[in-house]
Ligand SMILES: Nc1ncnc2c1ncn2[C@@H]1O[C@H](COP(=O)(O)OP(=O)(O)OP(=O)(O)O)[C@@H](O)[C@H]1O
């Protein structure tokens with residue numbers, strides 16, 4: 001199973017929205033997808049038209065407790081960031097094996113330690129950044145080897161882009177210049193995104209012509225080939241276990 005890590009060190013950037021829609025796109029391309037969120041207050045069910053009261057099973061709960069939406073096994077485990085054996089358990093459960101299955105992991109912004117620990121095991125890390133000035137000012141921290149959460153497999157998706165606003169347009173242009181090929185997609189700000197959540201509907205059903213929907217589909221097309229590459233752990237020292 002390929003691990004696709006979705007994490008941004010800043011909260012509220014649209015990380016969960018992007019993770020949910022990457023998972024949906026991967027399923028459409030025929031992958032067997034599990035989507036796991038580590039957030040304590042989880043908004044993941046809303047992206048699948050499920051009520052906020054939906055309780056998702058933990059990552060190691062049995063198949064009998066599975067919540068499946070659009071073919072995706074949805075899971076939530078807020079204990080994962082504090083569990084020192086989390087990565088080892090993922091491996092033991094077969095989540096990190098090679099194969100056609102994909103684990104999309106939505107790691108909450110504050111769970112930097114977990115995100116860092118998972119980086120070497122991930123085939124791709126998608127970091128969502130809003131097209132806002134704070135993204136520019138925080139970028140050095142993001143990329144910092146000590147403080148940040150960043151690897152050779154990290155790419156950026158700009159979110160909440162509004163081309164009609166000079167500031168977000170210019171911020172996006174700066175980000176493009178600074179990140180170069182690391183920037184693999186941009187998602188436009190689209191009121192249909194929160195509206196779909198509020199009406200407990202899939203975005204694709206609520207607003208099939210949504211600009212953000214088209215953009216996350218394009219993002220998924222850019223990210224999918226990255227899942228074929230070896231992880232950093234496989235590349236650097238073949239056979240070495242990166243899991244304590
Ligand atoms: N492209 C977009 N256009 C408009 N609204 C968006 C867009 N992307 C995300 N949002 C909205 O922004 C809010 C935050 O999104 P989301 O929950 O995905 O962010 P997050 O980074 O996972 O936040 P948290 O740090 O709380 O986990 C939600 O209300 C979501 O609907």
Ligand SMILES: [Mg+2]
Nearest residue numbers: 015016039108
């Ligand atoms: Mg989130």
